[in-house]
Amino acid sequence: SAVISQKPSRDICQRGTSLTIQCQVDSQVTMMFWYRQQPGQSLTLIATANQGSEATYESGFVIDKFPISRPNLTFSTLTVSNMSPEDSSIYLCSVLLTRLAGVRLQETQYFGPGTRLLVL
Amino acid sequence: AQTVTQSQPEMSVQEAETVTLSCTYDTSESDYYLFWYKQPPSRQMILVIRQEAYKQQNATENRFSVNFQKAAKSFSLKISDSQLGDAAMYFCAYSMGSSGDKLTFGTGTRLAVRP
Numbered sequence: 001s002a003v004i005s006q007k008p009s010r011d012i013c014q015r016g017t018s019l020t021i022q023c024q025v026d027s028q029v030t031m032m033f034w035y036r037q038q039p040g041q042s043l044t045l046i047a048t049a050n051q052g053s054e055a056t057y058e059s060g061f062v063i064d065k066f067p068i069s070r071p072n073l074t075f076s077t078l079t080v081s082n083m084s085p086e087d088s089s090i091y092l093c094s095v096l097l098t099r100l101a102g103v104r105l106q107e108t109q110y111f112g113p114g115t116r117l118l119v120l
Numbered sequence: 121a122q123t124v125t126q127s128q129p130e131m132s133v134q135e136a137e138t139v140t141l142s143c144t145y146d147t148s149e150s151d152y153y154l155f156w157y158k159q160p161p162s163r164q165m166i167l168v169i170r171q172e173a174y175k176q177q178n179a180t181e182n183r184f185s186v187n188f189q190k191a192a193k194s195f196s197l198k199i200s201d202s203q204l205g206d207a208a209m210y211f212c213a214y215s216m217g218s219s220g221d222k223l224t225f226g227t228g229t230r231l232a233v234r235p
Binding site for chain 1: 153155157162163164165166167170172211215222223225226227228
């Protein structure tokens, strides 16, 4: 697995402001993902962030609202822009690790501890 | 589109007993991965177990095992000798066999462990 950290772990923000969440991993990874988990809900993918290319956003998520940076192979940021109370969620980053299992590549996503965001 | 269904919003088990969490999925793919993740109150998503669709043998990890029925598109998790630390939300997830595909999650099952 990998050691993944997120900053901040939690925050309370005013509507209309923006928050940038950082995700750091202790090894070089090509693919990182950002998920949102609304209260009492499951996880929904926001975007896939590959180093060296623009992030790929899922339906319902746009770059203006959730800009993502991926400056190197160990770090990514997600910004939640112009926040409203509906953005109150847990935001999780994950990384894709690949290992050789016999003759096949085995891929697994490992998650950071999450950032709990409350927008007032 | 792939979907993952967990029909048990909540489950309860007595400490040291065995419990089975259900998961079904829908896909037209033949090669894919299935996962069970655990999310305790700390909210950290922890990988419990994984299963490759091409493998007929059910995966096991210590007290955790799966019953993978590919034809029925069923992927249940069995927790043996339940411990208080097993109390958490459990999410079933699916990923296609292609590189870097996203995870599609079920709605989760909250497991309570009674002392």
